[in-house]
Amino acid sequence: MDSPASLVWELLFSAAGAGYFIYGKKQKATVPFVCGLVLMVFPYFVSSTILLVVLGVVLMAVPYFVRL
Numbered sequence: 001m002d003s004p005a006s007l008v009w010e011l012l013f014s015a016a017g018a019g020y021f022i023y024g025k026k027q028k029a030t031v032p033f034v035c036g037l038v039l040m041v042f043p044y045f046v047s048s049t050i051l052l053v054v055l056g057v058v059l060m061a062v063p064y065f066v067r068l
Helices: 004-027 030-044 049-065
Strands: none
Touching: 004 030, 004 049, 030 049
16 A cells, blocks of 8 residues: 555646646647656556656656647
């Protein structure tokens, strides 16, 4: 069983991923679409809370810095 902190971070990043996914789909923007998809899926494969937070923050920042 995951720690409560890990579950909260997973929920936060999955919710942000859903937002990016919907935005990317409606605007036909590839980077937010892919980042949203990855943000929704990656918490299932990462067990470390610190790694989860670092990867989540990086993935949430990618659409801001990468414009295609």
